[in-house]
Amino acid sequence: MKTLYHDEKAEALKLEEEIVSAANGVFLWVELVLNSLITGLGNLDDIAQLRERLVRVPPEIEELYKHMLKNIDGIYAEDAARIFGIMSIAQHSLKRPIFDSQRYRDLTFRIPGLTALELSLALDKNQDFAINPSPIDKHDLELRMKQLDIKLRKSCAGLLEVSGGGHFRRSQEEVPGR
Numbered sequence: 001m002k003t004l005y006h007d008e009k010a011e012a013l014k015l016e017e018e019i020v021s022a023a024n025g026v027f028l029w030v031e032l033v034l035n036s037l038i039t040g041l042g043n044l045d046d047i048a049q050l051r052e053r054l055v056r057v058p059p060e061i062e063e064l065y066k067h068m069l070k071n072i073d074g075i076y077a078e079d080a081a082r083i084f085g086i087m088s089i090a091q092h093s094l095k096r097p098i099f100d101s102q103r104y105r106d107l108t109f110r111i112p113g114l115t116a117l118e119l120s121l122a123l124d125k126n127q128d129f130a131i132n133p134s135p136i137d138k139h140d141l142e143l144r145m146k147q148l149d150i151k152l153r154k155s156c157a158g159l160l161e162v163s164g165g166g167h168f169r170r171s172q173e174e175v176p177g178r
Contacts, residue, residue, distance in 0.1 A: 004047060011047045018054060026061055032068065033057050035158045068157035076155040079123075083155055086122050090114040116162045120144045123151065 004012040019037075023030045033054060040053050058064045072080050114122070117136070121129065136144070149162045 001041060004041075004050075008047050015047060015051055015054065018051070022054065022057075022059055024059065029059075029061050029064060032064060032158055065159070068159060072155065072157050079151065079155040080157075083119075083123065083152065083160065086119065087114070087160060090119075116145060116148055117141065120148045123148070 001012070004015075019030065019033060023033070036053050036057065037050055040050050045053070058067050069080075145162060152160045152162060
């Protein structure tokens, strides 16, 4: 983008104004559009191609979601469905019943959202870790996060991403102040 500002400053500023105007105050829309433009920049799109990307993006957020989902490569559609299904279940405030046999009563507990590591493990085709659990070292964690990031980018059209460093949940004993 710096190159565009240097080579075609007036057109780059005009594109910037068009993005702000089209966003209509919806920050998420801007982020999703910018991801598309960044992809275009990575493909060495010129200003006209970037403007075409902007024009093709639906102005309403719901239509943008549909547009993005429709453009997921068919090869990754099954992965996308699986990932969105897992995340949908994990993100709802589900309560699951358990039976407290010592007190003979039913209890419920909330299922917390998934961490990046938990999603990575849920998507892992090799489920041997469930039978033979072993510690995950820093290198393995970094590799899993890179692989998950790539899988989300190619399968989820930018609607899900790995962010922050919260790859795993801390136990109650490790949480300060508890």
